[in-house]
Amino acid sequence: MNEQQRKEANQIKQENPTDVKSDLDSNLDRLKNMESDELIGKYFQSTYEPPNLKKAKKRRREDVEIHYDFSIPAEMQRIGEGKKFLIRTYGCQMNEHDTEVMAGLLTEMGYETTDNTDEADVILLNTCAIRENAENKVFGEIGHLKPLKLEKPDLIIGVCGCMSQEESVVNKILKKHPFIDMIFGTHNIHRLPSLLKEAMFSKEMVLEVWSKEGDIIENLPKVRKGKIKGWVNIMYGCDKFCTYCIVPYTRGKERSRLPEDIIQEVRHLAAQGYQEVTLLGQNVNAYGKDLEFEYGLGQLMDEIRKIDIPRVRFTTSHPRDFDDHLVEVLAKGGNLLDHIHLPVQSGSSEVLRVMARRYTRESYLELVGKIRAGMPNATLTTDIIVGFPNETDEQFEETMTLVREVGFDGAYTFIYSPREGTPAAKWEDNIPMEVKKERLQRLNALVNEQAKQAMQKYEGEIVKVLVEGESKKNPDVLSGYTERNKLVNFKAPKSTIGKIVNVRITEARTWSLNGELVEEVAEVL
Structure with missing residues (x-):
């Protein structure tokens, strides 16, 4: 990015909070009419190769490497002290696991987790691309976050996960949601500390989506x-x-x-x-x-x-x-x-x-x-x-x-x-x-x-249940899953949470079972 492009980019993302809304709104129509390559050249930092679905099918595994030497850059190790993060996760268990990794990285940098968007200093949307409905939910959430970004210009908002690997999605964010600070894909989650550093200190959109295989x-x-x-x-x-x-x-x-x-x-x-x-x-x-x-x-x-x-x-x-x-x-x-x-x-x-x-x-x-x-x-x-x-x-x-x-x-x-x-x-x-x-x-x-x-078929049977916590509908009822993945609700002491206990099934419903805890009787010698 040359000096002229940098100046133009900074016109969109001013550090002065009183000017942010006017900058975003006044540039929105111009952004909508720009071609993708113009957006790529003007409004974000990093070398960018758009996600390419044709290339994806031709990708090879030969370049994949296994690394055991990951470390968070020294300058980012305590950057989050006194700050909080929130990650919204959409989609499959793989996305849930990716969220665990991102939460680990942010925690290592000193951030604490929160469920309150108003408290968050970093908000990440870990997206799913399987179905159109999932994509619509994410864009709806992005729209809801815009007023918060206007109120808190230093808030970092990132979009990651599977949607970020789609060229059409990236271009839509660039054109319609230029207030987003980071876009990164599924292959480079380990780069989160460095991407966050760029977003914090450059004040420009950071976009890093790899079309190569991830290590x-x-x-x-x-x-x-x-x-x-x-x-x-x-x-x-x-x-x-x-x-x-x-x-x-x-x-x-x-x-x-x-x-x-x-x-x-x-x-x-x-x-x-x-x-x-x-x-x-x-x-x-x-x-x-x-x-x-x-x-x-x-x-x-x-x-x-x-x-x-x-x-x-x-x-x-x-x-x-x-x-x-x-x-x-x-x-x-x-x-x-x-x-x-x-x-x-x-x-x-x-x-x-x-x-x-x-x-x-x-x-x-x-x-x-x-x-x-x-x-x-x-x-x-x-x-x-x-x-x-x-x-x-x-x-x-x-x-x-x-x-x-x-x-x-x-x-x-x-x-x-x-x-x-x-x-x-x-x-x-x-x-x-x-x-x-x-x-x-x-x-x-x-x-x-x-x-x-x-x-x-389970009525009257005794099943082993891994107790996961309180029922979503009733805090006085605990719930967990059988070995065959059947949801069971029953009353028991909170001390059983995290344990595998015996439960007698008293009522069968279409998607869950109700039961009662079977007290273990100690053997008398």
Whole structure:
């Protein structure tokens, strides 16, 4: 950025709070009419290569490195003392885990967390790009933050996460929301201290979104929520490129952490008293395929089951990569739980082909059969999209019959909506909304019926519940989850929070269970 451009940029972001509103408003119309490259040249600092979805599919893993030497720059280590941060998280467990890392970085810099936007000195929106509704929520929040920025010009507002990896989103922020201070992506979270430094001292928009693969940074600090359940990333990215999905473009190609690093992290959580860990990956079953030696999720789970931690889960599975060895390992039980989330998306082989899911209805049902044979009590949940382009009534009926045949305990169901940048977004979205809604209604009725039937089987049974805290609806009631991921509400002393207790189920509802604590009787010798 040359001196003239710097002067123009500073005209938009004055340090004088009385001039901020007039500067922003007077420049808004001009910003809307500018081309993206003009915005890039004039209104932010940093070398910028826009997120490029075409390049994303061609990216390679060869350049990925593993680092164990991360440290916060000396000048930023105490910069946050006396200040507070707030992170709003949208989307999946991976985003939740990214938030834990960013919270760790900010805490190391001296910041304290807050839930009050008025108290915050740094606000980060950790975004999701999966569905249009998630994007709309973020832009709505950005709009709500503008008055606060006008009142507090020194407030740093950042947009990060998957949305930041989309070129259209970045350009929209540049044109319509120039008061945003930072935009960064999913591959460079470890750069947060340096990006924050630029935003604080340059008074210009800082934009750093990488179209290269992200390296694996092993020693990043984390601030986890509570001491009961922990997320553990085992890999990053996805190589599947389903035609409706933006994730491979925003999260990059698959990169697996080394087994020893994962095992060490799980052991550390066990030593701290955590009761449950969930192994995370966009396509967790593909773990190890990019390693230079033969090692997969089955081998990793076989090692982790030997660690003294009560519960181990993993998500999210892709049916294509769910191999026989993993089924064999999970069948050993112990701390490996037999609740499996197995997204099917459609019950039609033809729709699955167009979705580029790389399996058929028949192969999915074959996999379900193997899982049920190895783990007779396993519970399965799934994801389903209705109204995909050109989905016929007959193809939707195939989804209904598959749901009946498998007998899912639950399902996340969605109406198809195109995501800009994906192949499917270029196709005609030719299923009328009223048809989509009618199909979704029928599907949900079936899913709810099956879920209720599955819950009713628990009445009178004693189940093990990991107590997570107070119920959202009643502070006098505690809640937690069974080994098969069923929500249970019951009355018990607060001292049971964080423990695994026995609960007798007294009432089954569609999506939760009510019960009573079973007091343990001490054995008399």
